[in-house]
Amino acid sequence: MQLQSLGAAGTVTGSAHLLTVGGKQYLIDCGLFQGDAALEARNTEPFPFEVAALRAVLLTHAHLDHVGRLPLLVKRxxxxxxxxxxxxxxxxxxxxxxxxxxxLEGYKQDLQKARRMGQEHEVPQPLYDEEDVYRTVALMRPLLEFGQTLTLEKLNIRPERAGHILGSAYLVTDTPEGRVIFSGDLGNxxxxxxxxxxxxxxxxxxxxxxxxxxxxxRPLPETxxxxxxxxxxxxxxxxxxxIPSFAIERAQTILYVLKQMMDSGEVPRVPVFLDSPMAARATHEYFEYGxxxxSEVRQILHDGEDPFWPSTLHVxxxxxxSQRINRYTGAAIILAGNGMMSGGRIQHHLKHQLWKPSTSLVVVSYQSPSSIGGQIVSGASHVHVLGEDIAVRAHIHTIGGFSAHADQDDLLSWLSTTGQAHIWTVHGEVAVMNSFIDLLATQGxxxxxxxxxxxxxxLTTHFPQGRPFGEVQMAQHARMSDE
Ligand SMILES: [Zn+2]
Structure with missing residues (x-):
């Protein structure tokens, strides 16, 4: 039983793990690398296995960094x-x-620029197009149900609730050699x-x-x-x-919270614009699978209401x-993508509103330091948006607690029932993984x-590139002598 990481080892994107059991190969997730150009270049690398011979793909959840290379797999x-x-x-x-x-949009823009320099042959093609996506969706089998076992030859797969986003699962896989669990992303x-x-x-x-x-x-009530x-x-x-927002989970959380706060009178009713077609589609699925x-969301649904629809919502x-919203006068809340303000419709709103002292920017998502959002929250006086320098005169509020990801306590709690399972860390920065490994060692x-x-x-404990085994043993030993 072998596992090869094809992404998300030593980085937080591109999750894909190739599992070999009984001579058959299974791919767990097939995510896109996202970040700088060097990381994104890894998306174009050939898959290190025979694509047509792959037995099955198993998905943990629908985030792009877990599914974004699937159409490429199908294309190949x-x-x-x-x-x-x-x-x-x-x-x-x-x-x-x-x-x-x-x-496709990015490709067209790059091509336009390259043409002006006479270098149009150097522009890389998109990884895949909509046709490839439809071919991929046709291969998707919604047969994973929480707590139910799916058997594929020598592999039994049982998905369990991961609590990260709608439909997210971790996978308990049983093989003749033993049991391995793949966490996917775990929830807060x-x-x-x-x-x-x-x-x-x-x-x-x-x-x-x-x-x-x-x-x-930060605890949710404080947030x-x-x-x-x-x-x-x-x-x-x-x-x-x-409110710049990711289209899945964050947008629905904010809509749900806005409805609660406006219905209870905690926050005055003002128009709410959901300006993201992707978030609107995802919100429909949250309603559908409510x-x-x-239980609070289920109760609202059972009362015949939509938990994600504040009474003043305009989709x-x-x-x-979207552009007409800028002409609307008076206070209004605008939810738009993308979450880090590095693209999407939020950019138009930033261009038209960020320089006005009456505007407020409420940041509810993680901002990478180099993104436009990152520059704004770290106090930049101007930012470059859609080709213009825009003064930051808006009031900036940073709300840090709305994460969909497990924190350290959540991860330790999740691990606490796994017995003495050997732990392999993925999907994290190297320094973070190392400190977590140290912490785990203190817990034996x-x-x-x-x-x-x-x-x-x-299933065999050898430490090819990770920490030397001796160090872990010593840390364990130290803990035992303390006791
Ligand atoms: Zn995720």
Whole structure:
């Protein structure tokens, strides 16, 4: 039983793991690398296995960094099944179509620039197009149900609730050699919409994400208080309140919270514009599969209401309509993508509103330091948006607690029921993984980083590129002598 990481070992994107059991190969997730040019160049690399011979693909959830290379796999000859939960199928279709559209737009812009320099032959083609996405969706089988076992030859796969986004699962895989659990992305137990993850069973090995393994999220009640305060301060200014938001999970959380706060009178009712077609489609799926969410959401649904529809909501579809919002006078909340303000319709709103002192920018998502959002939250006086230098005169509110990812406490809690399973860390920065491995050692757990290249035998403890085994043993020993 071998595992080879094809992404997300030593980085937080591009999740893809090739599992070999009984001579057959299975791919767990097939995510896109996102970030700088060097990282994104890895998307074009050939898959290090015979694509047509792959037995099956298993998905944990629909985020682009877990599904974004699927159409490329299909374009390169994969014709087998892609197994996922029913909501993951719906969300993945939305995510992949958006990705194909963005790639095409980016390609056209690059081509235009390159033509002016006479270098049009050097512009790389999009990785895939909408046709490839539709071919991919046709291979998707929504047969993974929480708690139910799917058998593929010698592999039994049981998805369990991961509590990260709608439809997200971790996968318990049983083979004749032992049990391995793939965490996918695990959820924040105070996420606001998702039920908590199901505690995993004991296993021989676990492959766990470590995105936020070095931090603890602010408690949800404090986050909600901060959010309400930001809105109460912003609304009397009479300007636009911009909330840049990721289309999946964050947009729905914000819509749900806005509805709650406006219905209870905690926040005055003002128009809310959802200016993201992708978020609108995803919100429809959250409504459709609302029974998967926390009991408060289920109760609203059972009362015949839409939990994601504040009474003042306008869903904006066309880009003309989006531009017309700028002419609307008076306070209004605008939710638009993308979350880091590095693209999408939020940029038009930044260009038209960010320089006005009556505007408020309420940041509810992580901002990478180099993104436009990152520059704004770190205090830039001007930012470059859509070819113009825009003064930052808006009021900036940064709300840090709305994460969909497990924090350190969540990860430790999830691991606590896995017995003495050997732990392989993925999907995290190297320094974060190393400190988490140290922490686990103090708790008597053995853990190592999944190597970036090359396969490992999941069930034998050798440390090819991770930490030397002796160090872990010593840390364990030190703890035992303390006791
Ligand atoms: Zn995710």
């Amino acid at each position: 000859g994969y014709r087998g099944s892609i197994y996922c939960t029913p909501p993951t199928l719906k969300l993945a279709e939305t995510v992949l179509l958006d990705s194909a559209r963005l790639q 137990r105070e996420s606001g919409l998702q039920q908590d993850f199901t505690p995993p069973p004991e296993a021989d090995a676990v492959v766990i994400e470590t995105t936020y393994a070095n931090r603890t999220h 909600l208080q901060e959010f309400a305060n930001a809105l109460r301060e912003s609304i009397p200014l009479g300007g636009k309140i911009l 029974d998967e969410l926390i 904006v579809t066309s880009s003309q309509e 757990r053995t853990a190592e980083r999944m190597p970036v290249r090359g396969a490992v035998d999941l």
